[in-house]
Amino acid sequence: MNTETTPLPPHGDTALPAPSDDGGPRNGRIDVHHHYTAPQWVQWAEARGIADRSKLPPWTRWDESAALDLMNQAGTSTSILTVAMLGRIKEAATRRESTRVALEAASDLTRRHAGRFAFFAPVFLDDTELSRWSFAHGMDQLGAVGVSARTSMGHTYLGDPELDPLMAELNERSAVISTHPMEVSSTGTPAGVPPFLCDFLMDTTRAALNLIMNGTLDRFPQLTFILPHGGGYLPYMADRASIFARQLTPAVDPGRVYDYLHRFYYDTAAPMSPTATPTLLAAAGSSRILYGSDWPPTPTRVVTEVTAPALDNDPGLGELERSSINRGNALRLLPTLFRT
Numbered sequence: 078m079n080t081e082t083t084p085l086p087p088h089g090d091t092a093l094p095a096p097s098d099d100g101g102p103r104n105g106r107i108d109v110h111h112h113y114t115a116p117q118w119v120q121w122a123e124a125r126g127i128a129d130r131s132k133l134p135p136w137t138r139w140d141e142s143a144a145l146d147l148m149n150q151a152g153t154s155t156s157i158l159t160v161a162m163l164g165r166i167k168e169a170a171t172r173r174e175s176t177r178v179a180l181e182a183a184s185d186l187t188r189r190h191a192g193r194f195a196f197f198a199p200v201f202l203d204d205t206e207l208s209r210w211s212f213a214h215g216m217d218q219l220g221a222v223g224v225s226a227r228t229s230m231g232h233t234y235l236g237d238p239e240l241d242p243l244m245a246e247l248n249e250r251s252a253v254i255s256t257h258p259m260e261v262s263s264t265g266t267p268a269g270v271p272p273f274l275c276d277f278l279m280d281t282t283r284a285a286l287n288l289i290m291n292g293t294l295d296r297f298p299q300l301t302f303i304l305p306h307g308g309g310y311l312p313y314m315a316d317r318a319s320i321f322a323r324q325l326t327p328a329v330d331p332g333r334v335y336d337y338l339h340r341f342y343y344d345t346a347a348p349m350s351p352t353a354t355p356t357l358l359a360a361a362g363s364s365r366i367l368y369g370s371d372w373p374p375t376p377t378r379v380v381t382e383v384t385a386p387a388l389d390n391d392p393g394l395g396e397l398e399r400s401s402i403n404r405g406n407a408l409r410l411l412p413t414l415f416r417t
Contacts, residue, residue, distance in 0.1 A: 105154030106385075107407035107414070109255060110305060110344045110369025113158035113196065114139045115182030122175070127164040136374040137163065141186070145193065147377045151370065151385045154404075155414070158183055158196040159225045159255060169207070176211050184219035195414055197225035197255050202233045205243050216250065222411050223253035228284035229261065235302070236287030248297035253410060255303045256284065273374070281309030286318060289337045290329050301340075301410065303367065307347030311338070312360035342410065344369030345402065348384040354393040363398040367407050 114137040122128035130138070148156055160179045166172040176199065183196040198215025200208035215221035224247065228235055235256060247254065258280035263272045281304055294300060304311065311318075315338050322329040338360055346369035347353055357366065368388065370380045388399070408414065 104404065105148075105152045106368045106403040108148070108151075108153045108156040108370045108372075109303060109367045109407060110257075110346045110371050111144075111156040111158050112136060112139075112161055112372070112374055113183060113186075114161045114163070115179050115186075116140075117182040118162060118175070118179040121178045122162075122164055125171070127166060127171075127175070133163060134374075137161065139373060143377070144372075145190070147370075147372055147380060148193070150377070150381045153368075153370065155192060156194055156370075157222065157255075157407075157411075157414075158186075158194060159257060160196055160199050162199070169204075172204070173207055173210060176207065177214070180211065180215050180219055180221075183221075184215075187220065192415060195220075195222045195411075197221060197223045197253075200224045200226045200243065200247075200254075202227060202230040202235070202240060205240075208243055209246060212247065212250070212252070216252075222414055223255060225255040225257065228256050228258045228280045230259075234287040235284040236289075236291045236293050238291060241296070244293060244297045244300060248299045251299040251301075253301045253303065255305075256281065257305050278306055278309035281305060282311050282314070285309065285311045285337075285341065289318070289334055290325055290327060292333070294337060294340050295333075301342060303342045303344060305344050305346060305369065305371070307345065307349070307353060307357050308341065308343040308361070311341075312343070312357050315360055339365065341365065342367055342406070344371075345384070345388055346371035346375065349388050349391055351392060354391050358393060358398075363394070363401055364406060366402045367410070368403050 116139065119128060119130050119133070119137065123130060144156070148154070160183050162175050162179050164175075166175055180198060187194045187196060196215075198212045198219075198221035200212055212221070212224050215224070226235065233239065258277040261272050261276045261280045263276045266276065285304055285308065288294065288302065315334055319331040319334040322331040322334055339362065341361070342365050343357060343361055344367045349357070370384070372380055375384065388394075388402070391399070394402070
């Protein structure tokens with residue numbers, strides 16, 4: 078999105094009030110797409126030569142005051158954190174310690190700002206044992222409201238049968254799985270086009286199609302997947318996927334495409350717009366859409382001046398639909414959100 082030329086719609090009467098950080102009742106947005114690189118984790122990683130903060134992406138410099146300020150400006154009462162860790166750690170004990178440091182930092186933050194933050198415990202597509210420890214420690218001991226996973230890692234995508242043991246354990250917990258692309262191949266793309274602009278959307282679409290083709294939600298019906306960035310290209314090309322479903326490997330009943338289309342959840346970090354909203358609504362319905370800021374990779378100015386006001390003033394949404402997207406759907410999906 079070219080934020081320099083995108084018109085900035087004014088806040089209208091539909092904008093939700095910014096909550097205060099006083100621990101009182103709140104009725105603002107619930108943000109399911111907030112990237113959190115804990116300062117404690119960065120300090121831990123630097124001390125061990127795993128990361129150099131000067132070489133990390135700018136969005137990893139997460140700041141508590143800046144986060145709360147952004148939330149207040151955007152009318153966000155609660156942000157659900159995706160716990161990020163960078164660095165290619167191979168040694169099992171160190172990788173587990175890395176996960177522990179990041180999880181406990183997230184838990185400490187949620188305790189210090191009760192109601193303002195929650196978090197997803199990370200799971201790892203390449204390490205079932207670490208994933209098992211992470212979601213057990215995160216959900217049972219620290220209060221995580223679900224888990225987060227990459228859409229792919231190397232040649233492994235969500236939906237691959239090799240992930241079934243992990244999916245089975247998460248299914249027993251009726252887990253919500255927040256998904257996101259990270260390291261994707263952009264070989265052959267035009268110079269100057271960063272992966273997050275197009276390739277992230279393709280990776281999400283491929284993961285969603287893989288989940289559909291392999292019938293993951295049929296075998297594990299208690300799982301719920303949140304697709305980021307409006308589901309990538311899936312809503313736009315769902316009819317195409319259905320038309321050619323029997324030509325896929327494995328072949329798929331065309332009806333399964335539409336069934337899964339209404340079983341996934343989608344966040345608004347595409348972002349929503351008068352051109353994108355009708356397609357997403359037609360594909361999934363307003364009850365499956367969740368507010369997502371994608372902060373801090375999406376800068377504060379873009380969230381507060383472009384994406385949040387665009388959602389508030391989207392002509393394709395009525396008052397009830399907007400309220401569901403901003404808050405109601407997340408409360409229904411994550412009933413433990415305010416019990417931790």
